[in-house]
Amino acid sequence: MTATMKAAVVREPGKISVEAVDRPEPGPDQVLVKVHAAGVCHTDLTALRGLVPLPLPLVLGHEGAGVVEAIGSGVTGLEAGDHVVLSITYGCGRCRQCQKGAYGLCEVGAPVALGGVLPDGASRLAKDGERLHHFLFQSSFAEYAVVPAACAVKIRKDAPLDVVCLLGCGAITGYGAVIRRAKVAPGDSVLIIGAGGVGLAAVMAARLAGANPIIVSDVNDDALALAREVGATHTVNVSTGKTAVGEAQRLTGSGVDFAFDAVGTSATIDEAFQSLCNGGEAVAIGLADFAATASVPVFNLIYEKRLTGTNNGSIRPHVDIPAAVDLFMEGRLPLDRLVTRRYDLDQVDTALADMDGGSGRGVIVF
Ligand SMILES: NC(=O)c1ccc[n+]([C@@H]2O[C@H](COP(=O)([O-])OP(=O)(O)OC[C@H]3O[C@@H](n4cnc5c(N)ncnc54)[C@H](O)[C@@H]3O)[C@@H](O)[C@H]2O)c1
Ligand SMILES: [Zn+2]
Ligand SMILES: [Zn+2]
Numbered sequence: 001m002t003a004t005m006k007a008a009v010v011r012e013p014g015k016i017s018v019e020a021v022d023r024p025e026p027g028p029d030q031v032l033v034k035v036h037a038a039g040v041c042h043t044d045l046t047a048l049r050g051l052v053p054l055p056l057p058l059v060l061g062h063e064g065a066g067v068v069e070a071i072g073s074g075v076t077g078l079e080a081g082d083h084v085v086l087s088i089t090y091g092c093g094r095c096r097q098c099q100k101g102a103y104g105l106c107e108v109g110a111p112v113a114l115g116g117v118l119p120d121g122a123s124r125l126a127k128d129g130e131r132l133h134h135f136l137f138q139s140s141f142a143e144y145a146v147v148p149a150a151c152a153v154k155i156r157k158d159a160p161l162d163v164v165c166l167l168g169c170g171a172i173t174g175y176g177a178v179i180r181r182a183k184v185a186p187g188d189s190v191l192i193i194g195a196g197g198v199g200l201a202a203v204m205a206a207r208l209a210g211a212n213p214i215i216v217s218d219v220n221d222d223a224l225a226l227a228r229e230v231g232a233t234h235t236v237n238v239s240t241g242k243t244a245v246g247e248a249q250r251l252t253g254s255g256v257d258f259a260f261d262a263v264g265t266s267a268t269i270d271e272a273f274q275s276l277c278n279g280g281e282a283v284a285i286g287l288a289d290f291a292a293t294a295s296v297p298v299f300n301l302i303y304e305k306r307l308t309g310t311n312n313g314s315i316r317p318h319v320d321i322p323a324a325v326d327l328f329m330e331g332r333l334p335l336d337r338l339v340t341r342r343y344d345l346d347q348v349d350t351a352l353a354d355m356d357g358g359s360g361r362g363v364i365v366f
Pocket of ligand 2: 097098106109
């Protein structure tokens with residue numbers, strides 16, 4: 001008889017339920033991880049709502065951490081008992097992009113990340129002979145996850161897995177957007193639009209980098225209070241009639257050096273770009289809907305304003321995730337402040353619903 005595990009399965013948009021599915025086995029270059037915790041990222045909600053083109057049924061979850069249970073053939077550098085953060089960035093290590101250090105753009109991983117399979121093109125998830133799909137090489141809303149070995153990032157064993165799991169996606173995305181993508185330097189002025197799990201991590205990274213001012217916008221006062229606690233120098237609630245662009249202009253005179261959109265609508269990307277000084281850079285992190293578009297005045301491009309984006313903070317997972325874990329353990333990256341709610345896997349639908357209007361991050365603890 002096949003061993004089973006509990007997993008949160010999406011069979012149609014908007015519906016998620018915990019089912020007993022086959023406990024997977026790792027294939028070559030893969031590892032089986034016993035999941036200890038998984039954060040709930042807005043991208044889980046976007047996927048659940050059908051706003052991302054994904055094959056169904058799939059097992060959701062992509063911000064996990066746990067302990068290696070077994071390794072597949074060919075895996076080196078990992079063994080049972082290792083503590084790992086599960087990264088959504090898969091780098092084959094051999095393609096042109098990986099060789100340039102752009103693992104998030106890996107020519108093997110990026111094209112299939114939303115295809116419901118692992119990078120070898122196959123799914124290891126099933127239920128009584130029915131194939132289930134993977135989500136972002138991870139599917140960590142489940143008791144066990146089979147992931148490519150390249151996505152299992154070994155970390156120190158004294159770090160709490162129910163906090164550092166956030167480095168699987170959201171927290172390292174916000175951090176990497178600031179540190180890796182934008183390379184914010186001391187004295188740079190910064191605007192961060194949206195103080196959710198991603199935006200708040202960007203605030204922490206901006207403070208670490210020495211940015212000033214650090215202006216944060218949101219529509220939720222609780223989120224803005226949290227932003228001030230972790231490093232925002234100024235906050236603006238844009239539901240009160242004030243605008244992020246207006247505050248950026250008022251506080252800097254000429255606009256900010258860097259603006260990060262951690263919401264992902266056409267309107268917020270517009271705001272990010274409009275808030276820039278000449279030569280400034282707007283970084284699109286959020287993606288609220290795959291149909292969202294952005295357009296910019298060419299006149300602004302002439303004055304060297306830039307609009308770019310980032311996949312997972314443009315990180316090098318095996319360098320940046322352990323470094324962020326160390327910064328957290330030293331008290332310099334207060335990721336624990338992000339965790340405002342904890343759930344059992346059975347409460348996964350509530351955990352997802354609570355994202356709307358909530359502040360901080362919800363974490364499913366196994
Ligand atoms: N690029 C990537 O690799 C990557 C990785 C992770 C998440 N994301 C995306 O980043 C976005 C943020 O994710 P999250 O998990 O932090 O979401 P979240 O739900 O935790 O936070 C979103 C925040 O934006 C605020 N908000 C909503 N409308 C706003 C507006 N008009 N102006 C300012 N703030 C507003 C909300 O109140 C909330 O606090 C999502 O679109 C998600 O899909 C992208
Ligand atoms: Zn590659
Ligand atoms: Zn995510």
